[in-house]
Amino acid sequence: KAVAFMENADQIGDLQEAPEPLGLNCESFCRYVNAINNMPRNIGKDGKFQLLVCLGARDRLLPQWLPLLAECPVITRMYEENALLRDKLTVSSLVAVLETLHDFPITLESSLTK
Numbered sequence: 001k002a003v004a005f006m007e008n009a010d011q012i013g014d015l016q017e018a019p020e021p022l023g024l025n026c027e028s029f030c031r032y033v034n035a036i037n038n039m040p041r042n043i044g045k046d047g048k049f050q051l052l053v054c055l056g057a058r059d060r061l062l063p064q065w066l067p068l069l070a071e072c073p074v075i076t077r078m079y080e081e082n083a084l085l086r087d088k089l090t091v092s093s094l095v096a097v098l099e100t101l102h103d104f105p106i107t108l109e110s111s112l113t114k
Contacts, residue, residue, distance in 0.1 A: 025064040058106040063098040
């Protein structure tokens with residue numbers, strides 16, 4: 001749902017006026033989600049989410065995607081008020097932790113990423 005919202009916002013020009021990092025983060029997030037959704041194997045919603053998180057961590061994109069998701073209006077309708085993505089302080093803390101992993105290589109099993 002978040003990708004559909006972002007792609008629609010991009011089509012009507014809302015993201016063109018956004019600061020450059022926001023647009024690039026949105027583009028990369030949508031590209032990853034669409035690639036995972038278009039995979040030929042069926043891994044279910046949980047598997048797709050886990051793969052997105054693993055790839056985002058490996059490629060150092062997760063710290064950029066989380067604030068993007070937290071700001072997405074669709075999130076407020078999808079998650080309860082006390083959910084992680086709706087708590088800006090928790091998202092900020094998680095991003096800070098993830099950024100400390102930036103210098104460490106994350107290797108994923110090839111069977112996970114095919």
